[in-house]
Amino acid sequence: MGDGGLSTRRDLTTYVGRAEDETEVRRLLGAARLVTLTGPGGVGKTRLAFRVAGSVTRAFPDGVAVAGLAEVRDGTMVTRTLGDCLGLHDTAPRTTRDTVLAHLRDRRMLLVLDNCEHLVADCAELADVLLRGCPELVVLATSRCSLSVAGERVLPIAPLALPPKNVRTVEDAIASDAVRLFVDRARDVLPSFRLTEDNAASVAGLCRQLDGLPLAVELAAARVRVLSPGQIADRMTDSLALLTTGARSLPERHRSLRATIEWSHALCTDAERAAWECCSVFAGAFDLSAAEDVCAFPGPAGFAVLDAVDGLVDKSVLARVEGATGVRFRMLEALREFGQERLASAGTAEAVARRHRDHHARLLDHADAEWFGPRRHDWFARLSDRHADIRAALSWSLRTPDEAVTALEMASGVLEYWLARGASGEIREWLDRALAVAAEDAPGRAAAQARAALCAALHADLDGARRRLKLAEALGDEDALPCIRHAQAFVALLAVEPHALEKAAEAARVFEERGAVRSRLHPMFIQAVATAFRGDLAGARRLLEAMLRLCETAGDESYRSMALFGLGTVEICFGGDLDAGERAMRDALAIDLRGPDVLSAAYRVDGLAWASARRADWPGAAKLFGTAATLWDRCGAEPDIAVSLAHRELLRATREALGDPRFEELFAEGRRRNPHDVLAPASPGGPAEPPATAVLPPLTRRESEIARLVATGLSNREIAVRLVIAQRTAETHVLHILNKLDLANRTQVAVWVNEQLAARTGPGSGPR
Structure with missing residues (x-):
């Protein structure tokens, strides 16, 4: 019932009380566009917000998004955290805020900003910008203080209802929410615990001592395994007396919680x-x-x-x-x-923070060493789970004297992790901040500038990339030479300038000489595309086939997808074997749809649209361009990096062949299609077994779809990949389903789904 990450406890604990608060929050959400739940730590703001969010999804057809800010320590990361929660990639040449605004502008959504108090100014500014720019957006915030934004409705959340004084009977005690919570949590640790005539007065008195603060009640209830309620109450009396004498400036409810925490700490x-x-x-x-x-x-x-x-x-x-x-x-x-x-x-705070930073620096080093190969997806999941702490470790290093070099090393490490997250803008910012405070002769500075240039190029900021490359070259660091040549080649390829081939070939050669196979691969891709551009199709094929062999030897699927995409591009766009190019694109897409990289999947679907256009299959091309457009939107990117000419020319040709009305109709049809269906073989009689789409009340259509996937045994990560949504979005939907159905775990969801489907279609039916 307390604040701070309790969404993770939905499967473990029941929800007690708050019926009147839920009703009031729902009423306010219907009357105002910003509602802030305020109250002291531990009063239950987060749990209440999640509970309400899970019950109002029908009012928000574009969904509910939850941005948990308790993990954020740096105010500059608030908007990026929201972008993460929405599943947006910061790959477009615009700010994260602009990307978020563009995504939310026409959507009827509920946005939950949870735990704003330590970043209240940043949260208030963001909420104000979003509410002004997104007329259908509604924001529900939790904070220990209001955001003070125009139009905000503030609802102070009181502790749980308390029993009356001098309680004598079990019936009188259990009528209060605070006592029910105590009993519920006590049974979690001692299943035999019961509220009886002998202990009802002690439990009621203890809940009154704790002012009904849910977190304080939970901490006290955890002690029933070794202490009786009366003994807990006696010890709490002593603790409260001690605290009151030394902390009179604290509000009374804060003293109660503080006393409970200090008592728990002392025991x-x-x-x-x-x-x-x-x-x-x-x-x-x-x-x-x-x-x-x-x-x-x-x-x-x-x-x-x-x-x-x-x-x-x-x-x-x-x-x-x-x-x-x-x-x-x-x-x-x-x-x-x-x-x-x-x-x-x-x-000892600095010493512990240093150990925390060192742990995450070693974690990134370990991930970097094992990234190229079959463990890539494991490492992506592991680093994603620890993303908030990686950010915290970087922040500590940047604000601590003489630690900028470590920040530079951490930010320069597993670049592919940040790119797969769609966070090239974020890692570029970390690199720039580290470069700004590191000494001019700091080791690794030139390579870091080259990596920052690569990220700038990914944002189509070619001028920014060139400036960074000049700074990198001026340092005269021979160790950084292949990194610099790699970034120069990428900039030249995007700008359709000469020397992309030569720069890429030099980078690939030096990386090969140093045994850096993984670092060699993207320069090989650039070299191959540039070779095809100069008319040497056979040379391009040889390079990409060599790249494929390196990936297959290492067991790396992600770079294999890049090589297949290169083959597809070369065959489709430069007069090669169209069938072979289409097969390569499909194989690349099959790899990407098993992982988190939505941006790569967007390129592959776009590439399949080029193949259809080359065949003059104009309806197929229009649909594929529509499916790709959904993916481009999903990651906040534009198809103007590396494939801009093919995309523009073939999109225009498709539109001209079909005419605007027919093109828009087919394009819209493609937009509604799940990218996984692009790979499904066409059935002569049409789809033999269309996926179930019926709504399962009281769930929304999207929740029904996710509930079916839960029933098939898919994890949140697998659901996110299947539906091409962010994992946090999938987690939020599952939480809403549990809350809405008042179920405790995924197994119960599966049982419920099977029962619903059986009732609709007869015995033996169920999710396929």
Whole structure:
């Protein structure tokens, strides 16, 4: 019921109380475009916002998006975090804010901005810009204070209803939400716990002592395994008395929560207290190996940290999070803040932050070493899970004297990770910030400038790329030479300038001499396309076939997709074998649709449209251009990088062949198609088994579709790939489904879906 990442606990705990608050929030959302839920930490703002968001989806046909800001430590990342949650790529030559505005401008959506208080000015500015520029957008925010934006409606969230004084019966006690929450959470840790005539007065009195603050009630209830409610109440009386004498400036409810937290902290073992404080450095969820690194316990640290983390989970200080990359742990925001205060008062905050940064620097180094090969998707998922902490580690390095070199190394590492996330703009910004504070003779500076130039070129900022390349060359760093030549070749290719072939060939040759196979591949792709452009189709094929062999030897699918796309482009656009080019494009798309890289999938579908246009299959081309357009929009990009000439010429030819009305009709049909259906073989009699599309009330059409995929056993990540949406979007939809159906887990969703389908179509039916 407390704030700070409790969406992760939806499967683990039930929801108690708040019926009147839910009704009021829904009423306000119908009357105002910005509603802010305010209240102290631990009062339940986040859980209430998620609950309401899951119940109002019918009013927002374009969906609900949730931007969790508790993990964000840098105000400049607020808009980028929203872009991430919307699944947008920052690959277009415009700001992230412009991309977000363009995406939301005509959509009827609910946007939840969760945990705004530590970034209130940035959140307020963003909300104001979005509300002015997106007339159908409604924003629901949670914060400990209002955003103070014009038109905002503020709803203070009170603690849970308390029992009356002098409660004597179970019936009187259980009538209050606070007591029901205590009993519910107590049963989580001690299934045999019951509210009885003997303990009802103690439980009621304890809930009154805690002012009905959900987080405080949960922390106290976690102690029933070793203490009776009466003993807990006695100890809380002592703790409150101690705190009141030393913290009179705190509001009363804050004193109650503070007392509960301090009491919970005091009852932990020394190792648990140390782990609590050290783990408060994490911005997001973390795994055991990360905890072991930041805790740095003396002696056999692995066992000590494991025991400490286990104890903190048992005491509700840490929440256990199941994910695609294994078990992780998350600390509620109020408890994290307490841990940070303890570190600061002990003078150890910087040492722990350094260990946190070092852990994530090593993580990026490890990912970089294993990126080229079969583990790429595992590493992408792992780094995505830790993205908030990678950002936090970079921020700490940039604001800490003499740490900019490490930031430069971290930002220069796994460039492909950032590109696959659609975050070339973000990594370009980290590189620029690190270059601005690093010494002029810092190691790796020239290579970092070259990588920043590459990212600028991806944004079609060719002038910015050229400026960075001049700075890189002026440093005279021989080690950076192939990186510089690579970026120069890419800029020349995009600008249709001479020397792209020579620059790419030099980069590929030097990388080969150094044994840097992965670094060699994109220059080989550029070299091949430039070779075909000069009329040497056979030479281009040889280069791309060599690239394919390197990828197949390493077991790397992503660069294999790039090579196949190169083959497709060469055959389709330069007078080669059209059938072979189309097969290569389809094979590349099949790879991309298994992963997170929407931008690459957009290029491949566009390439299939070129093949159809070359065959004069104008209806097929129009549909494919429409499907590609949905993908371009999905990642906030334009088809004007590397393939602009083919795209423009063949799109224009298709429109002219069909005429505007027929083209627009087919284009719109293609826009509605799932990209996976592009690969489905055509059936002579039409589709034999169209996917089920019926709405399953009370779910929306999109929620019904996702519920069916849950019922087939797909994970959130697999659902996101299947529907070509962001993983966070899939997670939000699943949360809404659970809330709307009042179910506790995915298994129950599967049972419900099967029951619904069986009722509609008879026995034996179910999701295929």
